[in-house]
Amino acid sequence: MDTPRVPALTPRAAPQLLQLAAEQPSTVISVVVQKQTHDQSIEALLANLGGTIVRDLPIINGFSAKLQAGVIRHLANADGIRWISLDTPVIKQACTGQGCIDPVRLAAAYPQTISADRLWNRATPLRGQGIGVAVLDSGINPQQDLYDNVTWKDRIVASVSYNDGWNQTPYDMYGHGNQVAQIIAGNGSTSNYAYVGIAPRANLINVKVSDDLNQGTATTSSMVAGMQWIYDNRAKYNIRVVNISLTDSVVESYHVSVLDAAVEQLWFNGIVVVVAAGNGGAGSVAAPANDPFVITVGAADDKATSSPNDDTIPTWSSYGPTIDGFAKPDLVAPGVSITAPMPVPNNSLAQTYPANVTAGLNGTRNFTMSGTSVAAPIVAGAVALLLQDEPNLTPDQVKYRLMATAKPIGSAAQSGAGEINIQRAVDATTTQSANTGTAISQLNNDGSSPTTWTSTTWSTAKWSTAKWSTAKWSTAKWSTSAQIMTPPRTKTK
Structure with missing residues (x-):
């Protein structure tokens, strides 16, 4: 089996955000911001840039916010930023x-x-x-x-x-x-x-x-x-x-x-x-x-x-x-x-x-x-x-x-x-485990090197113990979902 590839390093914001910043700088957009730090420095910077925090998201050491697209690049280059994502629709x-x-x-x-x-x-x-x-x-x-x-x-x-x-x-x-x-x-x-x-x-x-x-x-x-x-x-x-x-x-x-x-x-x-x-x-x-x-x-x-x-x-x-x-x-x-x-x-x-x-x-x-x-x-x-x-x-x-x-x-x-x-x-009676040796998301890494999962990696994993170090990123792509039409039917024996 081929080893899953690790994304290449890119700026600390999703590519579509950087494109919006260049093409529509005055447009107000919704984003999800993740931090490497546990202080309030990023929140303060966001406020200085005219942004507004919408919802605290401690599960990912971050928050959702609204801000003008034109300030994305400035925010993405700040110390303490881990990654900025578009708060995208979920289908x-x-x-x-x-x-x-x-x-x-x-x-x-x-x-x-x-x-x-x-x-x-x-x-x-x-x-x-x-x-x-x-x-x-x-x-x-x-x-x-x-x-x-x-x-x-x-x-x-x-x-x-x-x-x-x-x-x-x-x-x-x-x-x-x-x-x-x-x-x-x-x-x-x-x-x-x-x-x-x-x-x-x-x-x-x-x-x-x-x-x-x-x-x-x-x-x-x-x-x-x-x-x-x-x-x-x-x-x-x-x-x-x-x-x-x-x-x-x-x-x-x-x-x-x-x-x-x-x-x-x-x-x-x-x-x-x-x-x-x-x-x-x-x-x-x-x-x-x-x-x-x-x-x-x-x-x-x-x-x-x-x-x-x-x-x-x-x-x-x-x-x-x-x-x-x-x-x-x-x-x-x-x-x-x-x-x-x-x-x-x-x-x-x-x-x-x-x-x-x-x-x-x-x-x-x-x-x-x-x-x-x-x-x-x-x-x-x-x-x-x-x-x-x-x-x-x-x-x-x-x-x-x-x-x-x-x-x-x-x-x-x-x-x-x-x-x-x-x-x-x-x-069945097997108690074998799936996923052994699989790399966890780099957003959950405790350190800069990939962590692989075993049954004892995090015996009592907690949100508060997850540290947010630098990670490598890949290009995001947009996709659409299909709509399938089917009529009602009843069971046959």
């Missing part, structure tokens, strides 16, 4: 458009495709009890399917919001976060168990980072702020998994992405990070899906059948190698025509794609989506089942277990280890 990786639990009632195929249904009714049922799954998305609304169907307590145990646009409550009027939450942990009660999430008794932690308008857009800084909250509250809510169904609009090295630096810190602190690969096909894997540590999930088409034997990989599912030479995705899960109950009938997705709305029971409605955005929460729910069964597994052990027990499908380039089979993963 939903979902596509929409036309297009005891009784498994016999299931109308959706995906729980049986990955064998989750075989774990729900064991002597010791595995339904995600006690495991906290954080959903970094457009919010989650209180709804019947997200109550515990044994105790009838609300399983949305915490809700916070960091989005910058309209409706800064934690509620989802866009529709994406609710869909993700249902796929992870819906209990099926509103649909008479036709649509049941993978971990129907897991707890959900609602971290809203994207807007209800503008197609659910998030920003780098809102995502990092959300991840900071997850880190700070991980013990309080037993957050063991985080689902991120968004990717950056810039394709770049993981050594220069603050999103990658942040997800690595969650990973090193015991949280399994599951990320959608994207919907752009070959060579389009962006942060944080490009990070070598996290579990990057591509999409499979389950053909609406319970057996995985006829499954294929849709051409739009993103795959690598990444800019740094890592193979992605790590595995795949069903991601075509995934249907779930829709608790807010007038959300933006339903209004934009009315053909994807179908009638449910007692006046309820369902919504169908396709994309790696709905494949990732299938894996996040599966991880909750595995961690309920073996709570002492580390993120690296979880990743290795899922990949070692996946069913090969299509080409390895497109599907990684293959399609997830959570029953095999639970029944």
